[in-house]
Amino acid sequence: MGDKPVWEQIGSTFIQHYYQLFYNDRTQLGAIYIDASCVMWEGQQFQGKAAIGEKSSSLLFQKIQHSITAQDHQPTPDSCIISMVAGQLKADEDPIMGFHQMFLLKNINDAWVCTNDMFRLALHNFG
């Protein structure tokens, strides 16, 4: 990892952390957001740690697995990181579906938090 720019390291680490959290205990997902964070999930908007945490907990599946097929990270002019993830997910016994997710990460007091999160199921199935 030594040659990677910092934002790629941070982005990759965040992504890994996020999806592990999602799988293991998504009630704890609220921890990576702040009150100003906004999550858009299939077009629905949730703002703030509480709302996001509540939504994560209320999702209708027991377990969800994400398999990432692509990720990319870019630095933004205001020193944030924009991370893009695409892959497939499987919720309980439902069919596999493609998804795309974007995270905007910001460093606040030496901690990287997610200020924006946009999730969409893929329009079409894909590999």
Add this chain to the structure above:
Amino acid sequence: SIYRRRYNNWSEQVSSGICPSPHQQQDGDPATNGTHMSTRVRYTPYAIPPCHWRGNFQKQDQVQANMEGEQKPPERKMKGERQDETSGSWFKIIIPFGIKYEETWLLNLIQGQCSVPFTPVEFHYEKMQAQFFVENASIAFALKSVNGKIWDENNETVSVFVYPSDAPHSVQKELMSEKVEQTKVMQTQDYLLIASSGLLGDLITHDIAMVLNPRNSMAASLQTHGKNISKVKSAGELDKSKSLQPEEMSANRSSLCTAFPDKSTNIRSVVHYVTPWDSELCLMDSQESPSPTSIGIAAHKKLPTCKVRRVDQAGYYLIYDSGDRQGLLSAYHDEACFSLTTPFNPKDPALAAPGNTHTGQTTTSCSLFSPRSSLCEYFKESRNLKKLKDPSLRVQLLKQTKCDIVRSLCVLPKTQHDLSFFVVDMWFQTGVLLCVAEVEGMSQDSVRAFTRTFIATPVSNYSLCIVNDELFVRDASPKETQSTFSIPVPTHSCSSWPTLCQKQQEVVQTFSTQSGMNLQWLQK
């Protein structure tokens, strides 16, 4: 290099805390509320032949859903009657040497090649040109396609050019739409600006197509970067600097209308106009707004007048599809970042040809994979960090100036986006637009799904600059997606992954509560 500059600035400003700490969360600026929009709608497609599309294509005869949920049939009226006013977008059709042709003959010739019936309004001759107006972007787009396909009795090409326009005079006094007042369109030789009047402040007004001053030379500006531009087609003349003020635009517009096009012999086919969709976003007049960052219904109560606009991305795609992407140069910030990712993996054993070396991404000979070769062009530029390990290649594939970006875009395969099915999430916050848009399109005879994630900021009252842009390209054809790519084993083992099936829609319903038409309307 610019890369180092952005990297250094970025690194200096942040510390490299790697792991988000769950115990040290602090709230950010409490005033950073944003507003969101998400859209999943279908619009009348741009008259693309049905055989090229999958099931998303809607025939012209089908109802055109607007954002309010009402549906109006797009009646095709006979010549002489007014066209449906749903769209409210007018276009001027110019036939450069149309003075030679009798009106009925000319219109029949055009209609014979036009995939949709059109009703010409105010047909007239102006200098050497024949001109008329049509309403509705999809009709205009269909007419644009006629160019190059018709000849007169002397076997000379009859050119057809299409420009956005105000409504013709005879129609204008009948129009009471605020969209006409709010939208000013400037045409240059090849590129369009969509500007909105009355838009002030930090908030995003519109996306994309930028005005280009025809007097400046893009070739010159590229050469200053010392880059090899042999692959880059001359796109005409661009203004690298900020866009024009509205007064200038109005003045230029009239002069351009008459100057074009009868003198030039290498006129490129034009068009591309963004149809303002019916959905609109709320913007605030900065003179009235106490806080440019708080938008939404609550904020609306504070504002006596709240203009409603909508960010329209179709213009970007139209230029992208136009065959000449140089027009996108002005859409990007000077030091924007762009990268491309595709999950296509030539190491996939289903695709590998014997003797292929699994070294790196761009060194692979894509011609070995003929069923997949159409994705190869994307793959060469793909910066999938999950797979791409070569650090210098990772750097190289992150394009960091607008010239590099546009050059990258220009070598990507030709596309035709289907803007009839467009899924977009947008977020405004402190004058920054964050957007994820998913669009389907054709590329090299295959259907692809494009997801574009971008961050943009306003650079003036009238234009938007993209500072970060990430494009994700994947196949969208159902046949090719059935277990073609190996699914990596997740952290927890899983026995067998069922193949993708048509139950997707049902599952989508489970995930989605409301899809699409849940925009917040804030009326003036």
